[in-house]
Amino acid sequence: MPEKIMIEKKVLSENDILAQELRKKFQEHSVFVINLVSSPGSGKTSLLEKTIGQLNDKLNIALVAGDVQTENDANRLIKAGGKMVRPIVTGGSCHLDASMILKSIEQFDLAKIDLFVIENVGNLVCPSSYDLGEDMKIVLISTTEGDDKPLKYPGMFRRSSVMIVNKTDLLGFSDFELHTVKENAKKINGQLKVFELSCRTGDGLPKWFDWLVEQVAFKKSDNW
Amino acid sequence: MHELSIASSIVNTVIQEVKTRNIKSVSKIGLKIGALTDIVPDSLQFGFAAITKNTELAQTKLLIEIIRVKGYCKKCQTNFEVMEFIFICPNCQSNDINMNQGNELEIAYIEADE
Ligand SMILES: Nc1nc2c(ncn2[C@@H]2O[C@H](COP(=O)(O)OP(=O)(O)O)[C@@H](O)[C@H]2O)c(=O)[nH]1
Ligand SMILES: [Mg+2]
Ligand SMILES: [Zn+2]
Secondary structure, three states, X not given: XXXXXXXXXXXXXXXXXXXXXXXXXXXXXOOEEEEEEEOOOOOHHHHXXXXXXXXXOOOOEEEXXXXXXXXXXXXXXXXOOOOEEEEXXXXXXXXXXXHHHHHXXXXXOHHHOOEEEEEOOOOOOHHXXXXXXXXXXXXXEEOOOOOOHHXXXXXXXXXXXXXXXXXXXXXXXXXXXXXXXXXXXXXXXXXXXXXXXXXXXXXXXXXXXXXXXXXXXXHHOOOO | OOHHHHHHHHHHHHHHHHHHOOOXXXXXXXXXXXXXXXXXXXXXXXXXXHHXXXXXXOOOEEEEEEEOOEEEEOOOOOEEEOOOOOOOOOOOOOXXXXXXXXXXXXXXXXXXEO
């Protein structure tokens, strides 16, 4: 006789346990942690280059850059002035998982970090299932993509707290409409905070910098 | 294709259960997968078949139950089914919605031969 055995266990419970461990470590040192996700080429590395350039004197920023094959992004971030940068080459895997982040922070002294940024592998599907111990996921989309992207990747837009619309300098060169992408995103996630900016011209970047500094301060405060 | 890594997590968990419970063979694995997890059942089946080939789970079937997305309106307390991932309250049109189900990614049960 076959017997039905109830298991009721999360498939990614191992990753979740490691993510909780990470979250605890970050919490102990009040490190604000973001997990930056997007399709390939939306401008994650560009945004981080700008962010380092502007905030390096104000904040101690550590970054890990995930990539399937190369360390190019990490090298760009170092070139931009990043003092604590580590590449994570996934060797084919389409997402980062918590064990990779745990390994990468061995080399960092968390007590000396205010902001920890994870540039995830360029992909809007796979990274959404893997908790990395972050405080928030931030999803980036550029105006050269479709403004229906939130509807096509609802999982990622639902799980993100912030949406950044990049490459606003290219608005008008395609059918991409700012108000449409925002409307679509709010259907999936009404609480999503939105930034519109251009890493090329610098338009809209100050708001992003100010918000980031605010979040880092908030994490250190008793109100967190 | 993260269905492959999901499949291997499933295999690892099931093999562990087989060991600790002293099970001879597993005929079925029952999965609950939320509609918002972006997991494609066909790809998962494919990945599972690929990695279990020539192993003790080669004959094991994956039974996937898709869990629909349900929401709860924080403004007017309405519970509702979220259609096409639009998180807007059908009663009051608020977009301040908690998600009650649809995020699941779990092994519900296994069917075993003693
Ligand atoms: N026109 C324009 N190009 C941009 C902007 N931001 C990034 N890019 C370009 O988009 C390409 C991909 O950017 P990158 O930061 O590598 O994207 P990632 O793959 O998400 O890290 C690069 O050629 C950038 O120069 C922008 O605001 N406007
Ligand atoms: Mg990059
Ligand atoms: Zn309502």
